[in-house]
Amino acid sequence: MTDKTPSIVWLRRDLRLADHPALCAALADGGPVIVVFIHDESVDRLGAAPKWRLGLSLASLERSLDERGSRLILRRGDALGELRALVTETGAGAVHWSRLYEPDAIARDKVVKAALREEGIKAQSHAGHLMFEPWTVETKTGGCYRVYSPMWRAVKDREVAAPIKAPAHIPAPDSWPTSDRLDDWRMGAGMVRGAEVCLPYQRIGEAAATERLHAFADGAIADYKDARNVPAVDATSNLSENLTYGEISPRQCWHAGQRALHQGATGAEHWLKELVWREFAYHLMYHTPHILTGNWRSDWDAFPWATDADHPEVIAWKQGRTGEPFVDAAMREMYVTGKMHNRARMIVASYLTKHLMTHWKIGLEWFADCLTDWDPASNAMGWQWVAGCGPDAAPYFRVFNPETQLEKFDPDGIYTRRWIAEGQSRPPASALAYFDAIPRSWGLDPKCPYPARLVDLARGRQRALNAYENRGF
Template identity: 60%
Template sequence: MSDAPPILLWLRRDFRLHDHPALAAARATGRPVIPVFISDAVVAGSGAAPRLRLGLALAVFGATLAAIGSRLILRRGAALEVLRALVAETGATSVWWSRDLDPAAIARDTAVKAALKAAGIEARSFPGQLLFAPWEVATKTGGPYRVYTPFWKALRGADPGAEVEVVSELRPATTWPDSENLEDLALGAAMNRGAAVLARHAAPGESAAQARLADFLDRKLLAYGTARDLLAEDATSGLSEPLAWGEISPRRIWHAAQARRAEGLPGAEDFLRELLWREFAWHLMYHFPTLGQANWRPEWDAFPWRGESADAERWRRGQTGEPVVDAAMRELYVTGRMHNRARMIVASYLTKHLLTDWRLGLAWFADCLIDHDPAANAMGWQWVAGSGPDAAPYFRIFNPASQAAKFDPEGRYRRRWLGAGRGDLSPGARDFFAAVPRRWQLDPAAPPPAPLVDLAAGRARALAAYAGLRAAPETP
């Protein structure tokens, strides 16, 4: 094998050594493996916070590869052209990667695979992002699941296969190709002065992900079913962040949670439902790739959504005058994450109390989340708005005040991000004002803003709009 040609392992959202099918298969060949990351148009099209978090993932995984005698080669440009150049430089005869099922990635990868194969280069894709391939899961009639409960029932006891063993060594290349410096990719540049604040709240790397899983299973899973909706409690897994970057595999989480479920541990089934909800979102996006751009239910195309407005901008800036909404929007800007219950509250407020198009909210989340998941983001926004698959009933309008009373009864979550009053800022509030753009001209000493809309009046307005939609004649 001394003269065996190398394999280019093209990394995207799979920065781990454990349960990494493409990486394990490459190592098993005994051939040299050259791990490569390409900053291309798909990367450039992602949001500011996700790109910053990507840079952190690359830094940690580069060090991880170095520790096992390998390297991470960084390049930028059109993916196909970069791969062709690397093939010419290294003599590689194979390009392997883990499947990314985002529609933009599918289009890119399909073109890359066809071009490489036409040039006589082996192009091979592997699973790893999901538990089950979307094309392998179908209803009794042969189509994709459109409703979550039957999807859950079909897969709750299914076996996604055993985890692949950790890769502890890779055969290095005889001669390594040149690599760009991570700093020169400037992945965090769009965050401007908020970058340092946001980075403090990230936990990049496989070791951090495994630690989060262990902590969740040992300390939080028992009460997960009842505590996960409490805004001020540290009761959720925190695994959406490493899952988004492939720093832990969904199969690793699934088997660990199933083991606790078999032990009869309360909370395990509730957690498995959430893991399969993520899976459901990706299956839907695969079969219906416009999920993030178009109303799932075509009748909603006639709904009188408001577009861009001063109200939408105040929502983005955490200046709506509804304390729990503003606290959640500040949490998002400071940490790059938002409690799941808070996500539903702020999404309902934007789409229902403010009657604003769900796509404006989706775009803001896509720009601000360090755990951004394109499928979960799209399905979540359409679910709350009422336009999506398995959607909440149109009349389900979250009241921010009653939600806060129920899920933040002592006000700790609101105080964490807003402070106790004018001039008494919490650390979270100080971080918010330190991170936001100066052009927003937010004054930390200013009194809280007046509410944008009376909650009862906003609910009545939304119900009237929905009633009009339901009463509209069908298109002939």
């Protein structure tokens, strides 16, 4: 390579310019840098909400690159084929990218790396989506941690490299390769009318993510440990959507949390633990990839979950019409905002898998279609943790009671009134927005009466406990 030989940065879930090791490596090559995003099969497989949100992030990054004298090149097709074509068109001598950890992504990237290197192209993968690479954290006896608390103790005092500043300028090639138009990809097609409802609740792009982090670290992080469980209060960082698309890095989050902790914010340590919980999910996905598709604990394979995704009870759960206000408010929050409070996620997951005895994969797939902050590792581990068949899921027999949980975490009904219009003489706009976001085929409007309870909570709990006992758990 000469100092005029271009380098390619292949983006995936790292849609930022700061703290971007792959971008830094390309700049260090000394020549022009061509930033590309490839719409391949992995993008095709995304659900409606995450695909739409990904498109918004790409549009934001396009603007950021333009401000630095660069462009975002968009190509659609097989990743290796498009990268080969770009190398031919530009004369690039190197391709850099940030690692992903899903089994399909690992398999694709190995093929890409081997093929490019065989053709004389420098092909390098870099860290960036995690703080601790999965192969660098092991138990004393070897192997990955399968319980969270020991992993936290193992990494909490490790040095995490300081974030890297964004480049002020990105050198451009003499001529740009051809690029698709983002609008032509129609990334939001699956959202239909829900996109307009959801859009105001998104904080899109690197600048918004950085602002959000700083605001949280200067304020709500202090009370995070206790207030994070109250869904009516804006007490969390809300950075899940930004971490999902790499609009901010976990290292940036870690260092902001550490600064807050050292400045006396007592809740900061618990937030740092949540960052490591995210890492835990990724380490499990890397080392035990079957967590994405089947019971992490194989002894649950015979458990008698129902598997009919179109059962009337499951449809009622999907529609947020179970007659359990905590469950219904949470589902409606998801349709309006694209996200769901973490305490609420546990309640709706427990209700589906335990009170309705329905397979966790039905919930996992529904969330994968509806959440704008969908994350493959966190979604899989979260559902299996609540269902009881996943890692660190003791006690597996715990059944969250949505009624008593509501009394504890929303005693004044602020959260439920925010999202459930039925029964209110003057429902807020947030509750009415649910009827604008959902499919028209559901045939629902604010005049519909609020539904009666689907199942008796005590009987539903006992049915689940009986099933555990009969299966020898």
